[in-house]
Amino acid sequence: MKLWSGRFEDDTDKLVEEFNASIGFDYKLYKYDIEGSIAHAKMLAKCDIITETDKNKIIAGLEEILSEIEEGEFEFSVELEDIHMNIEHKLTEKIGSVGGKLHTARSRNDQVALDIRLYLRDQIKQVQGLLQQLQDVLLSLGEEHIDIIMPGYTHLQRAQPIRLAHHLVAYQQKLKRDYERLEDCYQRVNVLPLGSGALAGTKFDIDREFVAQELEFNSVSQNSLDAVSERDFVIEFLSAASTIMMHLSRFSEELILWSSSEFDFIEISDAFCTGSSIMPQKKNPDIPELIRGKTGRVYGHLMQLLTTMKGLPLAYNKDMQEDKEGLFDTVDTLKKTLELMARMLNNTEFKKDNMKESTERGFVNATDVADYLVDNGIPFREAHEIVGKAVLYCDKHNKKLAELSLNKWQEFSDVFSSDIYDAITIENCVDARDTIGGPAKKEVLKVIQEEKELVTSEASSEIWGDC
Template identity: 55%
Template sequence: MAQLWGGRFTKSTDQMVYDFNASISFDKKLFAQDVRGSRAHVKMLASVGVITDEERDQILDGLDSIEADVNSGALEITSEYEDVHSFVEANLIDRIGDAGKKLHTGRSRNDQVALDMRLYTRDQVDATSQALKHLLETILGIMEEHIDTIMPGFTHLQKAQPITLAHHMGAYFEMFRRDVLRLSDIRERMNYCPLGSGALAGTTYPLNRDMTAELLDFNGPTLNSMDGVSDRDYLIEFLSALATIQMHLSRFSEEVIIWNSNEYRFVEIDDAYSTGSSIMPQKKNPDIAELVRGKTGRVYGALTSLLTTMKGIPLAYNKDMQEDKEMAFDAMETVQNCIVLFDGMLATMTFNKEVMAESAKKGFTNATDAADYLVNRGVPFRDAHGIIGQLVLYCIDKDKSIDELSLEELKAISPVFEEDIYDSISMETCVNKRLTTGAPGHEAMTFEIKACKEFLNSL
């Protein structure tokens, strides 16, 4: 078909060049946003007298019919068209004639695609925020249910001190809370309308850019037309936020994979979120967690790709910027799918409380509290540290936990120990006497859970 920009040219485009230049295969995702932007643009054109009210209504009716036919499947977006903008305009002209040719008045494909991509990204920011909110609700539910479920806390993948499952989950709540806030910041910063920037220098038509921005729910118009068509900072910020979200999901997935192993047995993954082996009948694999972990590199790649594309582009628009879409679309879809699937896996997961508690007990996670016991009875900390080190060596040799030792065994290492040592180093005591803000004690966690609820209610 003839191109909408073909007047300057006397020869048709080489087919390979056309295919290489075309973006319809991926920018058709922007169809809904393109139609929405066109509706706002044509309403504004009529309001300033550039087109008549009758022409406005014809165009709006034509856009409605195209959208209805695409949504129903009666009209297909095909490679016959160079891009989604050409598809909409060409079909509009076919349907309503000369009035359709006025749609593009005062507009360039440069500011048109800048608008479409910004609208699409804003929609994806909102969708990602909603998915994260649901994940946060799932995490909060686990925190409430397991406020007293004891498990080992780790550093260097070594058992360190006893905590609760609620406390561990609370750490991920904080990560995803920051992600939600980060998306909110990005949305606010990006929420300015580039339509009306033209190719790069605005237009001589008396456009009302404030009206267009308001119709499209933006805070206002962008203030520099060159930046309006060439800015992709908002998309880079969003991809950066997606990379961070995916990193958080990957860390969480790694722990689920470890906890699901035969050596840990902290969790049982629901059958709906795991698979078996084609050869080993005993296997139950944490495939969802592994795939979430694996797809993280894919999301990082989208961010790196766009940063690399943008780093050498002079003002204003250049065709390089067409490369802002495919990998970005993939990253957006990938992260949302990962959030939803991980959420479902987490919500259906069973936590083996007894195994967790026993692991904390056998891992000498109360050693620090045993040292504190001695310090509170006048033993210098460095001496207490050494005494407990000897005690742990003795326990390893005897294959016992500290609280399984008799008082005689304890006194043989330090006469300072008395009968009250057992209460002082019980897992429950070790956890619940930690009451500072952010600690795993019941009182502190009650406060944290309340704050988490308030945050979710504020969204």
């Protein structure tokens, strides 16, 4: 018998039962559902709504159910629709009618809102931990390879020389902001909805602050309609997750390019690649490609929930059952992606000589020639034109800028003297850019050290608990 069957005369159509049920995916909330129910039972007893004896029976029964689920002994039923009714039904089987008292002063509407917040709060901490791990990998690789110089690109064309470490730290900075976005999102997740009932609260004299304290929520929702009808905190998380995946996808695209024979900047370990069923020579960068592909999957979950929520009147509507599958899949995808990216980067060889050799082509020191002219009193726009003509000459005659004779330099401008050769060596071009945030060795090392200390400090903060 269904827990809501009193109003109904006809049996539920079997296909409707399957279509209506969410137990196939919301079983993942079992731990959070039980955690919330235990806190609710304690509050009911504290407020003399149930007896201490009833409370103890309920909690003992819930703890037994938790053990059964974790040991694989619990049988979930589609007929019971969702995780809440499955657990409550089993609780009543175990302890009798006392189990029915647990649902006093609450609804499945505020119960599921609580479960999702507890789940998401936990998952945000785990994702933040993985973000820190990946940041640490990037910073360590930057420190280890501080002397590798490579071309920086715009429009996928060689632009100016930089250090590989500078490139790696660029992604670390993106992940740092991703971490901060989740930190901000966490504050809006960490609000207790329980006590809002179906939509209009409850007449029972409950203590919501007590429940918030038991479950370590920072605050209590201030409007019962809003508390049960909103999933903007899930949308916010999915948006932050999409941004993280976008950053990982961009990096994956570069790793794919760098591993190609056309670039040959890196060698990804065989453990993170696969071969071809027909071409024996192939070594395919499947993990970066999958990360790039799974980004669209996460974007899709964000768009799905935005679309689901856009036309719903207050308060709860069954459409909102569609808030979970995409969320669960996003969390699983994001966590696996972050962990794989960290492992893969730790097993990637960066080819110093190939990267450096690539800076010798493409006139990546042309801007430094222009800067040289500016240092000698030439307006930048005039200097730009002079260097453009020098590049055009070199391009036509298959020369590098450093291979021009002094006489040839002086044909473009009499400002040039023999010190031009020292000014445009690749190492000097990089290390001359020592302003804050620049690619000079001392500046990059300073940033790496500062960021490593920050990541370590965040990892040891109280928010992490056992995560």
